Amino acid sequence: MKIEVNGEMREIAANTLADALSELDWAEARVATALNGAFVPKAARAQTMLQDGDRLEVLAPMQGG
Amino acid sequence: MRDFYGVTLNSPLMLGTAQYPSPAVLEAAFRKSAASVATVSLRREGGQGQAFWDIIRGLGVHVLPNTAGCYSAREAITTAHMAREVFETNWIKLEVIGHADTLQPDPFGLLKATEALAADGFEVFPYTTEDQVLAARLLQAGAKVLMPWGAPIGSGLGLNNRYGLKTLRAAFPEVPMVIDAGLGLPSHAADAMEMGFDAVLLNTAVAQAGDPVGMARAFALAAQAGALAHAADPMTPRDMASPSTPVVGKAWL
Numbered sequence: 001m002k003i004e005v006n007g008e009m010r011e012i013a014a015n016t017l018a019d020a021l022s023e024l025d026w027a028e029a030r031v032a033t034a035l036n037g038a039f040v041p042k043a044a045r046a047q048t049m050l051q052d053g054d055r056l057e058v059l060a061p062m063q064g065g
Numbered sequence: 066m067r068d069f070y071g072v073t074l075n076s077p078l079m080l081g082t083a084q085y086p087s088p089a090v091l092e093a094a095f096r097k098s099a100a101s102v103a104t105v106s107l108r109r110e111g112g113q114g115q116a117f118w119d120i121i122r123g124l125g126v127h128v129l130p131n132t133a134g135c136y137s138a139r140e141a142i143t144t145a146h147m148a149r150e151v152f153e154t155n156w157i158k159l160e161v162i163g164h165a166d167t168l169q170p171d172p173f174g175l176l177k178a179t180e181a182l183a184a185d186g187f188e189v190f191p192y193t194t195e196d197q198v199l200a201a202r203l204l205q206a207g208a209k210v211l212m213p214w215g216a217p218i219g220s221g222l223g224l225n226n227r228y229g230l231k232t233l234r235a236a237f238p239e240v241p242m243v244i245d246a247g248l249g250l251p252s253h254a255a256d257a258m259e260m261g262f263d264a265v266l267l268n269t270a271v272a273q274a275g276d277p278v279g280m281a282r283a284f285a286l287a288a289q290a291g292a293l294a295h296a297a298d299p300m301t302p303r304d305m306a307s308p309s310t311p312v313v314g315k316a317w318l
Contacts, residue, residue: 060114
């Protein structure tokens with residue numbers, strides 16, 4: 001299916017958010033996720049099913065003021 | 066000293082982590098200034114996030130994630146939840162921006178987000194103006210710390226409304242307050258601390274200085290001097306001169 005990952009359309013094979021992160025090489029990364037604008041806690045990623053056209057945000061620590 | 070959600074800081078200087086010429090300069094600025102808190106953000110992972118996290122952990126300071134760039138309560142609340150998971154802290158520097166030119170807080174969104182986050186166990190540091198009524202509402206909503214601005218973010222103008230800030234400080238003597246944003250010079254930090262604020266938070270003034278490490282140290286010393294001065298109960302200014310040398314005993318020449 002095709003989903004939007006951090007603003008870019010990506011073709012992924014995974015069906016769950018956890019598997020999608022693995023596929024995108026972020027399995028071990030310190031990141032937080034939001035699906036279609038709603039926060040998805042780490043513990044809920046395995047049960048979170050993805051659908052075609054979903055909008056996924058994967059955020060990481062960054063400089064800030 | 067007033068504490069921040071149970072945490073007593075060993076320095077009144079809080080530093081941002083953005084805009085430094087290099088990670089090495091960032092680290093040196095923190096080391097030389099002994100800043101007690103580092104503000105950080107969350108952005109789309111582009112490959113640098115993990116290395117940055119290692120640097121921040123290595124600083125050994127308290128981490129204060131922000132919701133910079135959020136223009137609605139909803140956006141800020143979601144960002145706060147994401148920050149809590151990534152940075153493993155309940156602290157959140159809550160920014161709900163109302164205007165792109167001034168980056169001034171949207172008081173209505175800020176109040177709404179403070180209410181929701183405080184109810185959810187967050188320890189909210191709301192980035193606010195010197196407005197006393199808004200301050201009261203934020204405290205009512207569950208904030209136990211306030212972060213009034215000195216001047217618009219990144220402007221370096223110092224304390225734009227000393228009267229308003231002084232009034233705010235006097236109105237809530239028990240509430241820990243951080244002057245956040247707009248400071249440009251160490252004298253601004255000293256001024257804020259002399260007025261009885263508990264800490265200062267700045268970023269651009271240090272990171273964009275010709276020598277960020279030297280400037281970080283200057284801000285640390287100024288903030289410390291201001292805190293000492295406030296604790297020492299400054300004299301009241303007067304309009305006319307008053308001789309400091311004794312008048313009695315002066316020779317009749």
